[in-house]
Amino acid sequence: MAAKLITVFGASGFIGRYVVKRLAQRGYLVRAAVRVPEGALFLKPMGDVGQVTPVQANIRDPKSVAAAIDGAHGVINLVGILYQSGKQRFDKVHRAGAENIARAAAEAGVERLVHMSALGASEESRSLYAQSKAGGEAAVRDCFAKATILRPSVIFGPQDDFFNRFAELACLLPALPVFGCPPPRFRDGKLDIYGDGGTKFQPVYAGDVAEALVVALEKDDLGGNTYELGGPSVYSFKQIMELILDGTGRKDLLLPIPFWAATIGAFFAELLPVPPLTRDQVTLLKTDNILADGTHGFEPFGIEPTTVESILPTYLDQYCKGGRFSRFSSA
Ligand SMILES: NC(=O)c1ccc[n+]([C@@H]2O[C@H](COP(=O)([O-])OP(=O)(O)OC[C@H]3O[C@@H](n4cnc5c(N)ncnc54)[C@H](OP(=O)(O)O)[C@@H]3O)[C@@H](O)[C@H]2O)c1
Known part of the structure; x- marks a missing residue:
């Protein structure tokens, strides 16, 4: 049987590298959808020759998103920003970008969508980050009702930002x-x-979050739910x-x-x-x-x-x- 193709948006980020490695180890073909593919070449040795392929996609651009999703069995969205700069606005990346991915995934007949949000996402929050994360969750649910949404607390691991x-x-x-x-x-x-x-805080290990993302892709009964994740x-x-x-x-x-x-x-x-x-x-x-x-x-x-x-x-x-x-x- 041909290996299933998984498109990972934000594959070059902190969590992305853990996810790509796990997917490759489990035999998936991985399309690493990133803004600058040259910056994601370090992901290729995580799989066999040709197993991990960086492709260009900006989640603010629906056409590039649809092209990156074409033919995929599953999609994981790990794109996030911590501060706004230039065209990278919270609303454009966390809400509209997430919507672009969920809509394209639904239109392409993708079977599984796993979306990464954040603990504390809330329309009522006074933080624009938390508001936009909640907006993204709602947009994903509207377009792809069976998506699995994960909301981790602060994540730790060798490349963390905290x-x-x-x-x-x-x-x-x-x-x-x-x-x-x-x-x-x-x-x-x-x-x-x-x-x-x-x-x-309830710090959670990057390896555990990545494992949960892959399990969400594989298990039948996790779709349509939102899960909060923290450490012990x-x-x-x-x-x-x-x-x-x-x-x-x-x-x-x-x-x-x-x-x-x-x-x-x-x-x-x-x-x-x-x-x-x-x-x-x-x-x-x-x-x-x-x-x-x-x-x-x-x-x-x-x-x-x-x-x-x-x-x-x-x-x-x-x-x-x-x-x-x-x-x-x-x-
Ligand atoms: N790290 C944490 O403690 C934590 C906690 C809770 C939730 N989260 C969420 O988990 C997800 C992953 O976090 P992370 O720590 O791995 O973040 P990260 O290291 O900053 O990675 C974010 C990724 O998003 C990509 N990206 C940014 N803007 C993009 C755009 N317009 N189009 C396409 N790709 C774009 C970045 O690539 P380039 O900029 O190189 O293009 C990078 O690969 C995010 O949604 C984040 O909000 C993280």
């Missing part, structure tokens, strides 16, 4: 920020500056910063930053070509990023989620003073 960014910051600054702490107050006769440690444990922002300091062997101070100060900082950060923080992200940080029902959400996929503690040290050690092996070398 833990690596704060680890880099730990190398540059004497203090790391803790967002979401209440104003300082006296509790039991002591000054409490962290409260319960700020915004809460919930951490406050302060606990996450402590994990980063531990993983990088550093002893930086932890500085509670009120949201108003973070908003001012983000205003100036937005002047940079790649802003490390935006006002929209500060708005997102005002809401905990955890599963409401206290679970990790992986049961329907048959996956036991990986702990942060087992993966983080394997890539944060590159930020240790003196380099990766400095902790072990005696000479």
Whole structure:
């Protein structure tokens, strides 16, 4: 039987490479739909000769989307942006782009569509990112009712944008920020500056998310549903910063930053070509990023989620003073 073809939009991104590798290992033909195919050539060795093919597609352009989907058995949409720039607007990428993919998939008779959203997606959110993610979910459901939608919390793994960014910051600054702490107050006769440690997250491993995306493509009973995904444990922002300091062997101070100060900082950060923080992200940080029902959400996929503690040290050690092996070398 001929191998099934899967089109992966956003294949060159952080999660994309985990998904492409898994699909190739399972014998699928993979069409990696990306804006610049040359930038996705690193995906080709993940499969046999000819198994992974980068093709050009911009999800804002319906024609290129339809061409990338033509002949596919399944489609996975991993396209997302963290900040707006030029023509890359949240609404155009997360909502209209997702709609272009879902509509083209329905018209082409694609059997499975798996769409990546984000925990906290909500039309009611004051964050444009979260609003556009909710708009994308609704558009996907309208066009392709049997799509599977996944909503992960913050994702960790060697190429992530979250833990690596704060680890880099730990190398540059004497203090790391803790967002979401209440104003300082006296509790039991002591000054409490962290409260319960700020915004809460349920970090989830990239490998587990990629596995769930592929399982969603393969299992019959997951279509038409939306699944929230988190790791096995919930951490406050302060606990996450402590994990980063531990993983990088550093002893930086932890500085509670009120949201108003973070908003001012983000205003100036937005002047940079790649802003490390935006006002929209500060708005997102005002809401905990955890599963409401206290679970990790992986049961329907048959996956036991990986702990942060087992993966983080394997890539944060590159930020240790003196380099990766400095902790072990005696000479
Ligand atoms: N990482 C997380 O912690 C996290 C958490 C929750 C949800 N998510 C969601 O998971 C998905 C994957 O995240 P990720 O971390 O892998 O993101 P990523 O590393 O930034 O990758 C995003 C991909 O989208 C592509 N892309 C951007 N604009 C495009 C466009 N107009 N047309 C075609 N491709 C475009 C990028 O390629 P080029 O820019 O090179 O063209 C890149 O391959 C996203 O939807 C994200 O919102 C991620």
